[in-house]
Amino acid sequence: MPVFSDALLAALNAPQREAVITTEGPLLVLAGAGSGKTRVITTRIAYLIEKQAAAPESILAVTFTNKAAEEMRVRVGELVGQEKAKKVTISTFHSFCLQVLRRDIGHLGRRRNFTIYTENDARILLRRVTDELGTEESERYSPARFHQAISLRKNHGGKAPAISRAVRISAADEKYESRLSHVYESYQSALQAANSLDFDDLLLFTHELWQRFPEVLESVQRQFRYVMVDEYQDTNRLQYELLRMLTAAHRNLCVVGDDDQSIYSWRGAAPRNILDFEKDFSEARVIALEQNYRSTGVILAAANGVIGNNRERREKKLWTSRGAGRLCDLFIVGDEEEEAREARRWLEHIVRSTKAAWRDFAVLYRSNMQSRPFELAFREAGIPYKVFGGQDFFERAEVKDLISYLKLLANPRDEAAFLRIVNMPRRGIGDSVLHQAHEVCRTEGCSLSKALFVLLERGQTPSRSEGGIRRFLYMLQDFRKRYKENGHGLRETTEALIRAIGYAEEVERVSKTPEQAQARLQNLDVVLQALSRYVEEAACPSLSGFLDQTHLDNASMEERNHYETDDQVSLMTIHSAKGLEFPFVFIVGLEDGCLPHEQSMKEGGIEEERRLFYVALTRGQRHVTLFQALSRMRHGKERECKPSRFLTEIPAELLRMHGCAAPQMMSRG
DNA sequence: AGACCCAGGTTTTTT
DNA sequence: ACCTGGGTCT
Numbered sequence: 001m002p003v004f005s006d007a008l009l010a011a012l013n014a015p016q017r018e019a020v021i022t023t024e025g026p027l028l029v030l031a032g033a034g035s036g037k038t039r040v041i042t043t044r045i046a047y048l049i050e051k052q053a054a055a056p057e058s059i060l061a062v063t064f065t066n067k068a069a070e071e072m073r074v075r076v077g078e079l080v081g082q083e084k085a086k087k088v089t090i091s092t093f094h095s096f097c098l099q100v101l102r103r104d105i106g107h108l109g110r111r112r113n114f115t116i117y118t119e120n121d122a123r124i125l126l127r128r129v130t131d132e133l134g135t136e137e138s139e140r141y142s143p144a145r146f147h148q149a150i151s152l153r154k155n156h157g158g159k160a161p162a163i164s165r166a167v168r169i170s171a172a173d174e175k176y177e178s179r180l181s182h183v184y185e186s187y188q189s190a191l192q193a194a195n196s197l198d199f200d201d202l203l204l205f206t207h208e209l210w211q212r213f214p215e216v217l218e219s220v221q222r223q224f225r226y227v228m229v230d231e232y233q234d235t236n237r238l239q240y241e242l243l244r245m246l247t248a249a250h251r252n253l254c255v256v257g258d259d260d261q262s263i264y265s266w267r268g269a270a271p272r273n274i275l276d277f278e279k280d281f282s283e284a285r286v287i288a289l290e291q292n293y294r295s296t297g298v299i300l301a302a303a304n305g306v307i308g309n310n311r312e313r314r315e316k317k318l319w320t321s322r323g324a325g326r327l328c329d330l331f332i333v334g335d336e337e338e339e340a341r342e343a344r345r346w347l348e349h350i351v352r353s354t355k356a357a358w359r360d361f362a363v364l365y366r367s368n369m370q371s372r373p374f375e376l377a378f379r380e381a382g383i384p385y386k387v388f389g390g391q392d393f394f395e396r397a398e399v400k401d402l403i404s405y406l407k408l409l410a411n412p413r414d415e416a417a418f419l420r421i422v423n424m425p426r427r428g429i430g431d432s433v434l435h436q437a438h439e440v441c442r443t444e445g446c447s448l449s450k451a452l453f454v455l456l457e458r459g460q461t462p463s464r465s466e467g468g469i470r471r472f473l474y475m476l477q478d479f480r481k482r483y484k485e486n487g488h489g490l491r492e493t494t495e496a497l498i499r500a501i502g503y504a505e506e507v508e509r510v511s512k513t514p515e516q517a518q519a520r521l522q523n524l525d526v527v528l529q530a531l532s533r534y535v536e537e538a539a540c541p542s543l544s545g546f547l548d549q550t551h552l553d554n555a556s557m558e559e560r561n562h563y564e565t566d567d568q569v570s571l572m573t574i575h576s577a578k579g580l581e582f583p584f585v586f587i588v589g590l591e592d593g594c595l596p597h598e599q600s601m602k603e604g605g606i607e608e609e610r611r612l613f614y615v616a617l618t619r620g621q622r623h624v625t626l627f628q629a630l631s632r633m634r635h636g637k638e639r640e641c642k643p644s645r646f647l648t649e650i651p652a653e654l655l656r657m658h659g660c661a662a663p664q665m666m667s668r669g
Numbered sequence: 670a671g672a673c674c675c676a677g678g679t680t681t682t683t684t
Numbered sequence: 685a686c687c688t689g690g691g692t693c694t
Contacts, residue, residue: 064683064684065683065684066683066684092683092684093684094683094684095684116684118684119684142677142678142689198684199683199684200684202684203684234683263681264681264682264683266680266681266682267681267682267683366680366681367679367680367681368680368681369679369680389681389682426670551684552683552684553684554683554684573680573681573682574681575680575681575682576681576682597680597681598680599680599681600680600681608681612681633685635679635685636679636685636686637685
């Protein structure tokens, strides 16, 4: 087993070392892009354990994504060994809160077997709720929009925030605010009736629990003596509040972040948290990590030049001891198709002259729809590529169906799950029966399936659907028992379930082509495989445990590390590139309206757009290439484009310009 | 239940 | 221009 050695400390630069050995009291680490922040956090954890004799169980490290948590766990394991690393709590805010609630939500008068509502479930519920509240609300505002607004509200600690930029509502929509409160309330009651919590509730209920039951908070405080937070610039108000409560007793809170990389304020992140840290923790130490180990001097100079134009920031400048490197290339092209063709040719040129692999390249864009031309151009040229962040696995209908079955079995009151699968496959249970069932629910305060049972007993169901209802209810009862009795047989039980409901036949019937049916059945298989994997890995496997993991970790379904092993060019949005690095980065669509994006300029978010560009630039290790088009299709029409204002913020001597030929001149072969 | 049509919207995305 | 989703008609 590896032992913490002083060589580890010696290998750090001075501020990094400082951050590692400052273990007591509040600490803010301003970690510039590529400054070795993960290394600092993991070394700090190792230092606490090996040098300060802190119990691994007393350390909590919070990240924003499961991927980041996973990576951190691996790296801590390399430093202190698996045994100890396993005892450190490294998780996302949401899974940490879920753990708390699974144990103690009873205090709040809620059941412990609640299910988690996804975005989709929330919309289903909101559609029903707004329909019932009357037509006015549901006519004008989509469930998605309501949910976005509700989510923002929850993340501000239940208080109404100023009308957010993220929810685009005009001045004419003033009454929207009062409607919103109404919808919010009804939505919460509906969630409660469904014995469910949405993602934001995981945080919100934890907050409430700690506030109302100090003894619960105290026990958590006692356990975690050392708390660390990664990507602190992405915390929202509610998360900050949780951290404050959690560390109130010992104030051993170490937050690591970079205000210049805050690109999620549109979804509730409060970058002020990082700017105001010393206000809230007056005794805080602040350490800036400015030495960059990732990029060339040219790339850093360009990035510094750009970000220096922001006013709302902590002054810092990245530097490197490495050489200047190659100038940034800027291609000016006619339109998005030429952009893709030029990028393809330039990429092939670099590959020829440097022997780089495909995986060394990333094409970064502002919005997902920009990927199309590149996909076509690359496919044509036989360049392997992977588009990140397309349609989610969970968005596939058959996956949603199967998961809904599982959710309903784990939580009989789950309304969204019930509504999704009650007539899938068809059982002749139509709107009128469901309407009656809703009525029964309201009067009896029971679940929808119980309501169906009541209707059956009263003989109020149409004879046509009676058999279907009976079989449906029997199936639920049967499988609920089977899942409960056999945690290790999750996969087998689920296979039996699929057979029992005749789902494969339904898929075949509904699919247009045999290939489509095949693909859908394969998706079901992925879920089954995930079940097997879960049973293997879990200490005490259960259906609800599987669902928790599934809901909080998108990647749990995918074959792991798939993309890292394949030699492919990465196509992704700048947002999803955060935290990654590539030897060669292409940033495309550098036009006013595209980057910065038109919408966000209107909303006054120019500084966040600039940070976005900054993030894009600092992904590059060896070389960055920029692309600007003179015209681009927007809303279906060809539109002239001005160059991005950010281009002029890059010192001109760092740029090498390439041709501005007329489109027809550029096309060849 | 399924096909068809029209309206609306179209930045970024995790949990 | 294009896709999604909801509503309507058969």
